[in-house]
Amino acid sequence: xxARKQNSTYTRNEISxxxxxxxxxxxxxxxxxxxxxLSMLNNKKLRFTELKKEFSFITERxxxxxxxxxxQDGLVKRTVYAEIPPRVEYELTEMALELWxxxxxxxxxxxxxxxxxxx
Amino acid sequence: xxARKQNSTYTRNEISxxxxxxxxxxxxxxxxxxxxxLSMLNNKKLRFTELKKEFSFITERxxxxxxxxxxQDGLVKRTVYAEIPPRVEYELTEMALELWxxxxxxxxxxxxxxxxxxx
DNA sequence: GCCATTACTTACAATTTTGTAGGTACCATA
DNA sequence: TATGGTACCTACAAAATTGTAAGTAATGGC
Numbered sequence: 001x002x003a004r005k006q007n008s009t010y011t012r013n014e015i016s017x018x019x020x021x022x023x024x025x026x027x028x029x030x031x032x033x034x035x036x037x038l039s040m041l042n043n044k045k046l047r048f049t050e051l052k053k054e055f056s057f058i059t060e061r062x063x064x065x066x067x068x069x070x071x072q073d074g075l076v077k078r079t080v081y082a083e084i085p086p087r088v089e090y091e092l093t094e095m096a097l098e099l100w101x102x103x104x105x106x107x108x109x110x111x112x113x114x115x116x117x118x119x
Numbered sequence: 120x121x122a123r124k125q126n127s128t129y130t131r132n133e134i135s136x137x138x139x140x141x142x143x144x145x146x147x148x149x150x151x152x153x154x155x156x157l158s159m160l161n162n163k164k165l166r167f168t169e170l171k172k173e174f175s176f177i178t179e180r181x182x183x184x185x186x187x188x189x190x191q192d193g194l195v196k197r198t199v200y201a202e203i204p205p206r207v208e209y210e211l212t213e214m215a216l217e218l219w220x221x222x223x224x225x226x227x228x229x230x231x232x233x234x235x236x237x238x
Numbered sequence: 239g240c241c242a243t244t245a246c247t248t249a250c251a252a253t254t255t256t257g258t259a260g261g262t263a264c265c266a267t268a
Numbered sequence: 269t270a271t272g273g274t275a276c277c278t279a280c281a282a283a284a285t286t287g288t289a290a291g292t293a294a295t296g297g298c
Contacts, residue, residue, distance in 0.1 A: 024230075025229030074236065102224045106145070112217075113144070
């Protein structure tokens, strides 16, 4: 999130994120791996290393960045246990749980279209 | 969509798009300006220039690219009239119309979270 | 012939996103 | 003293996305 040229369309896009509830929502879940991470955390807490194992194809850096973004967006809760070696657990928030019924609908829409497309 | 290194995580991401209905759906609507364009086309046909006027902040190039993507994804129908100067009209497809109820829910989820966030 | 209009496309440059490789801190155990 | 485990972070590089400016084709009107 570095400084950015004023009035670039990147900035304009951010403005629309702050003005449009829909863009705002899509932005929260539209990241590269966010949905997969959210899916993985559905129903269970997981530690960083456990997530890393599940997503062997995501780099640590990206996993970390995406988790941080999800945390900032209030979709994931991060709990740090003051132990050595460290232990950190990730779990979904209320907000993320409320999202699931909608995502399920979106998913079945996607499935329907996917079938159509493959004909 | 140029050639790409095999087995990069970009490729992996594309694989997940082809395997997960939800990612597939989000991918179709998650582009930079796609939702705004879809919103604008809700209830009416519009010509390229009309869209351009509405989105004075999107460059012609991006508008063109996004429309093309939406067309390929089957969300927008493009009709060309063989006239001079040319006339091209864009409108939503059935598939896009089916999406609206879901997007409305997502939108109100977004609105709710946005309020929470601003407290 | 020259200009205007429409709906684009193209080459090139800037910006953002993602990947790679290495490093950090802490303490327990060998 | 050296090694291992956890949960990261950092600098630098590659790749993808977006922006900028200019150009194209066809034809009607001046």
